[in-house]
Amino acid sequence: MKRDKIVYGALLCGVVLLCNSCMLGRRQIKSPELELPATVVADATDSLTMADMAWWNVYSDSTLTALIERTLERNKDMLAASARVRRMRALGRVARADQLPSVSGQLAADTEHNDYEGEPASDEFDAKVSLAWELDLWGNLRWANRKAVAEYLATVDAQRALQMTLVAEVATAYYELVALDQELSIVRRTLQTRKEGVRQARLRFEGGLTSETALQQAKVELASTATLIPGLESRIALKEHQIALLAGAYPTLRIDRQTMEMHARLPERLKVGLPSELLKRRPDLRQSEQTLRAAEAAMGMASADRFPRITFSLTGGWENDDLKGLFSSPFSYVNGSLVSPLFSFGKKKAKYKAALAACDEARLNYEQKVLEAFREVNDAVVTYRNVRTAAALKRDLQQAAQKYVELAQLQYFNGVINYLDVLDAQRKYFDAQIGLSNAVRDEHLAMVDLYKALGGGWGVERE
Numbered sequence: 123m124k125r126d127k128i129v130y131g132a133l134l135c136g137v138v139l140l141c142n143s144c145m146l147g148r149r150q151i152k153s154p155e156l157e158l159p160a161t162v163v164a165d166a167t168d169s170l171t172m173a174d175m176a177w178w179n180v181y182s183d184s185t186l187t188a189l190i191e192r193t194l195e196r197n198k199d200m201l202a203a204s205a206r207v208r209r210m211r212a213l214g215r216v217a218r219a220d221q222l223p224s225v226s227g228q229l230a231a232d233t234e235h236n237d238y239e240g241e242p243a244s245d246e247f248d249a250k251v252s253l254a255w256e257l258d259l260w261g262n263l264r265w266a267n268r269k270a271v272a273e274y275l276a277t278v279d280a281q282r283a284l285q286m287t288l289v290a291e292v293a294t295a296y297y298e299l300v301a302l303d304q305e306l307s308i309v310r311r312t313l314q315t316r317k318e319g320v321r322q323a324r325l326r327f328e329g330g331l332t333s334e335t336a337l338q339q340a341k342v343e344l345a346s347t348a349t350l351i352p353g354l355e356s357r358i359a360l361k362e363h364q365i366a367l368l369a370g371a372y373p374t375l376r377i378d379r380q381t382m383e384m385h386a387r388l389p390e391r392l393k394v395g396l397p398s399e400l401l402k403r404r405p406d407l408r409q410s411e412q413t414l415r416a417a418e419a420a421m422g423m424a425s426a427d428r429f430p431r432i433t434f435s436l437t438g439g440w441e442n443d444d445l446k447g448l449f450s451s452p453f454s455y456v457n458g459s460l461v462s463p464l465f466s467f468g469k470k471k472a473k474y475k476a477a478l479a480a481c482d483e484a485r486l487n488y489e490q491k492v493l494e495a496f497r498e499v500n501d502a503v504v505t506y507r508n509v510r511t512a513a514a515l516k517r518d519l520q521q522a523a524q525k526y527v528e529l530a531q532l533q534y535f536n537g538v539i540n541y542l543d544v545l546d547a548q549r550k551y552f553d554a555q556i557g558l559s560n561a562v563r564d565e566h567l568a569m570v571d572l573y574k575a576l577g578g579g580w581g582v583e584r585e
Contacts, residue, residue: 152482154489171394171403172573174395175578183296189369194289196370200284210273211274213274216270226251231248233246256433266423279408282580283580286405293566312555319545320341323339339545390510400499411488414487423477505572509564513564529547
């Protein structure tokens with residue numbers, strides 16, 4: 123008898139282990155076909171990447187870093203992402219707990235009165251403890267746990283991707299704002315020059331040195347310049363409102379900023395790292411990969427759902443019709459059930475096919491995301507190189523235009539050229555100043571885009 127029990131127990135344990143090692147759906151999973159290139163960019167073989175730098179080291183402007191810190195602390199989307207992470211973490215614990223036996227207790231007392239003549243009232247008291255466990259025969263519960271883990275990790279990476287995006291958005295908006303401030307400053311300085319030009323043109327006209335045409339031309343230039351100010355002030359206000367929203371504040375928030383550094387020298391070349399590192403650095407790619415893992419787990423669940431489920435339950439306790447004798451009447455019973463789909467009109471098979479298609483969709487979406495990431499990096503590198511070249515040329519243009527204005531004004535005062543030539547030189551100088559301001563802005567924006575494309579802005583937490 124004892125030997126039979128040992129053999130029976132060993133066989134039962136063997137069946138449980140065998141069943142738990144069986145997970146349907148593994149063979150149907152197809153790995154992504156990435157075929158990564160040897161380098162991220164054709165002529166770059168860097169083993170390091172600028173994305174490993176903390177964002178506060180990339181953006182050295184202390185005012186900007188303070189603004190980014192405020193945004194990461196108070197942005198509503200960022201706070202909502204943190205809440206989603208907490209929610210998915212809790213749901214993951216639910217999925218893990220489903221793989222373990224559940225234990226429940228019950229204390230009950232009831233009395234029953236019947237209308238039958240002469241039938242006395244019947245009382246019943248019981249105290250029960252029940253243990254229930256589903257045998258994960260085909261891996262349904264394990265697939266559910268994997269799905270919950272993948273969905274949790276996807277929300278973690280989604281939060282990181284959002285931080286990466288917010289850092290880039292705040293930096294972009296900040297550089298655009300200081301560039302607008304610089305442009306407004308140029309316009310206001312030009313307006314003062316135009317006013318001085320009108321004053322001098324009036325004096326020369328009243329002194330009979332020039333015709334009234336030169337005076338009217340000066341007035342036209344003055345009015346034309348003045349019309350630029352309201353539009354710039356409006357764009358500055360809207361940009362401030364945009365930054366305030368990112369920072370989780372109302373539009374009345376005062377946005378502190380410094381003046382644009384026109385002589386800032388950015389690095390000639392920024393390191394982009396290796397292709398495999400790009401996949402690890404980009405949280406949006408990792409999120410897409412985890413979404414694929416969740417789809418694979420859902421497919422495994424749909425595959426296992428087509429087969430029987432076995433549940434065991436063990437209940438024990440005390441039950442009596444007299445409270446005093448409750449603990450003198452123990453009882454226990456074991457129950458096992460097997461539930462199997464017999465005929466569901468192809469519903470479970472259709473669900474399985476739908477899960478397979480969803481898995482293929484997630485895999486192709488991940489492959490597409492990888493292609494887009496490499497394109498974004500290459501686009502950002504090309505843009506960064508070209509805007510640096512353009513900025514150098516526009517610095518030369520601005521210096522040449524400034525010299526042109528000085529010579530034109532000198533020749534005009536000496537009567538060598540007419541006022542139209544002076545106006546032409548002033549227009550060219552004005553355009554050159556605006557062009558240089560925009561070029562410096564574009565240099566910073568190109569660096570922001572490249573840093574984001576490489577996956578920078580989330581990997582390190584600031585103390």
